[in-house]
Amino acid sequence: MSTDINTSIDIQKTTKSNISQIDFSNLSFGNVFTDHMLECDFKDGQWQTVQIRPYGPISLDPSAKVFHYGQAIFEGMKAYKGEDDSIWLFRPEENHARLNKSAVRLAIPEFPKELFFDGLETLLNLDKDWIQKDEGSSLYIRPFVIATEAGVSASPAQEYKLMILCSPAQSYYSGEVRVLFADTYSRSASGGVGFAKCAGNYAGQFYPTKLANDAGYQQVVWTDASTHENLEEAGTMNVFFRIGDTLLTAPTSDRILDGVTRKSVLAIAEDEGINVTVRTISVFEIEEAAKNGNLLEMFGAGTAAVINPITGFCFQGVDYELPKLTNSYAAHFKERITGIQTKKSEDTFGWTYKVRKI
Numbered sequence: 369m370s371t372d373i374n375t376s377i378d379i380q381k382t383t384k385s386n387i388s389q390i391d392f393s394n395l396s397f398g399n400v401f402t403d404h405m406l407e408c409d410f411k412d413g414q415w416q417t418v419q420i421r422p423y424g425p426i427s428l429d430p431s432a433k434v435f436h437y438g439q440a441i442f443e444g445m446k447a448y449k450g451e452d453d454s455i456w457l458f459r460p461e462e463n464h465a466r467l468n469k470s471a472v473r474l475a476i477p478e479f480p481k482e483l484f485f486d487g488l489e490t491l492l493n494l495d496k497d498w499i500q501k502d503e504g505s506s507l508y509i510r511p512f513v514i515a516t517e518a519g520v521s522a523s524p525a526q527e528y529k530l531m532i533l534c535s536p537a538q539s540y541y542s543g544e545v546r547v548l549f550a551d552t553y554s555r556s557a558s559g560g561v562g563f564a565k566c567a568g569n570y571a572g573q574f575y576p577t578k579l580a581n582d583a584g585y586q587q588v589v590w591t592d593a594s595t596h597e598n599l600e601e602a603g604t605m606n607v608f609f610r611i612g613d614t615l616l617t618a619p620t621s622d623r624i625l626d627g628v629t630r631k632s633v634l635a636i637a638e639d640e641g642i643n644v645t646v647r648t649i650s651v652f653e654i655e656e657a658a659k660n661g662n663l664l665e666m667f668g669a670g671t672a673a674v675i676n677p678i679t680g681f682c683f684q685g686v687d688y689e690l691p692k693l694t695n696s697y698a699a700h701f702k703e704r705i706t707g708i709q710t711k712k713s714e715d716t717f718g719w720t721y722k723v724r725k726i
């Protein structure tokens with residue numbers, strides 16, 4: 369990538385910023401958006417000029433394929449502001465690579481890396497005042513691609529739109545999370561789209577998660593579709609278990625998202641000499657460990673929450689509570705990762721990316 373940002377981006381600045389109307393100390397996740405958004409259309413076989421314009425509605429033909437066949441993918445990233453007002457992204461190359469991996473699976477054209485970084489960094493420069501420095505603050509970035517071609521024939525579209533939206537976020541605290549191990553519904557299947565960050569993966573979770581909510585659980589821990597015996601993901605996050613001092617997580621596969629936070633937890637654990645095992649994890653082994661007191665922790669790992677501790681689970685109608693620890697791995701990983709993201713602690717892994725100034 370060149371050190372200079374491409375100047376051919378078409379920029380239309382807002383004439384009136386909304387920032388003064390925002391209470392940054394009272395944000396609910398994903399409801400407030402910055403002044404600008406990025407758009408880039410794919411037509412005639414190529415991605416066109418990147419455009420940045422004031423945040424607002426877009427107009428699409430009602431027959432656009434995204435509405436009928438769900439050809440839609442997205443990413444979740446975060447930007448932070450350092451003490452010197454520099455802007456930082458966390459492992460953005462991973463998000464760009466995964467966007468393209470999802471694109472290939474959904475028969476969507478890949479988006480060029482240089483265009484992605486030049487566009488995103490220009491947008492962040494324009495909306496930099498929306499990135500707050502307070503403890504726990506970040507800017508959640510939502511890139512996504514939708515099929516915009518009109519017509520309901522069931523085939524990949526010839527036209528797409530990539531957009532990037534930015535939403536100021538505070539530290540994500542979802543309260544006590546008790547989970548239900550899935551034994552009827554599944555999130556993904558072998559050969560399917562589970563590894564892709566495609567819209568349908570999330571829509572398919574809403575109904576089983578609502579049933580779990582109604583039964584008093586905040587999330588579902590997804591099991592493999594064929595036996596429901598192996599634990600795979602927690603809600604919209606990867607899932608970790610701590611048995612004794614060993615940290616366990618399932619291997620990524622075509623059913624499991626290759627999470628950036630998951631990878632970061634594994635790298636930190638290895639770096640610190642924590643015993644880590646990546647292998648298939650059976651529900652019976654976790655049930656057994658909970659019964660004999662060896663299951664010390666469960667937590668989800670994802671971009672939005674970073675680390676989300678799980679306080680208990682239900683398996684086959686029986687509830688199990690996890691102990692409250694003072695030396696929890698979940699709290700430790702959250703502190704290490706957010707320390708690196710916010711530049712408060714040293715980034716020995718080279719994960720942080722300084723946004724170029726325009």
Ligand code: COI
Pocket residue numbers: 444570604605670671672673
């Ligand atoms: C993440 O935390 O990685 C997500 O994808 C969260 C999003 C579905 C809100």
